[in-house]
Amino acid sequence: MHRETLRLILGLFAIAVGAAAFAWPSATVQVVGFLFGLNLVVTGFIRAALLFFVPDYPLIYRVVGIVFGVLTGIVGILCLRNVAGSVILLLVVIAIGWLLDGLVELFTAIGTPAAHGSGWRIGSGLLMILGAIAVLVWPRLGLATFVAVGATVLVFVGIVQVLGAIAGLRAARRETIPAG
Incomplete structure (x- = not known):
């Protein structure tokens, strides 16, 4: 499977999780923990696998990306294991x-040799980092506020990932079609 196709799937998954959180603003801590934890598990392990199997990134970016991807997946598993934990602990773990x-996302954008969609990847990475910083700076956010912030981050990151994946797929298609 092409790496841009995986990015497209990740983007659509993030949009779906964000939309589910928006659609259910009165969600319990368990539902929010499950949805956001599941997103971290899927995203982290798919990114790690993608970087493990795609050879065209420089080694240092692949290693750092794989380690951070696995750590992201592990953090998601922690969310899924203790979805009934305190709201503050859950918020910090998700952040x-x-x-x-x-x-x-930033490391893979910087390490992309052909730079297809690297601007979108940088934007996506920065959105995730800013969302995490907001939650870490204000960990006592109410659950409703966190759901709104989290859903917004996931939807926007998903949109940016989808747009970047589409740009990458189009660029790859242009490269395979001979100019005539």
């Missing part, structure tokens, strides 16, 4: 996952 995911 750490977003921070790691944003760093992976």
Whole structure:
């Protein structure tokens, strides 16, 4: 499967999780923890696998991206294991996952040799990092505020990932079609 196709799937998944959070603003801590934890697990492990199997990134970016991707997945598992934990602990764990995911996105954008969609990746990484910082700076946000912030971050990051993946798929298609 092409890496841009995986990015497209990740973007659509993030949009779906964000939309689900918007659609259910009265969600319980368990639902929010499950949705956001599941997003971290899927995103982290898919990114790690993608960087493991795609050879055209410089080694240092691949190693850092794989480590951060696995850590993101592990943080997601922690969310899924203790979805009934305190709201503040859950918010901090999710914010750490977003921070790691944003760093992976930045590293892969910087390490992309052909620079297809790297601007979109940088934007996506920065959005994740800013969302994480907001939650870490204000960990006592109410659950409703966190759901709104989290859903907004996920939807915008998903949109940016989808647009970047589409740009990458178009560029790859142009490269394979001979100019005639």
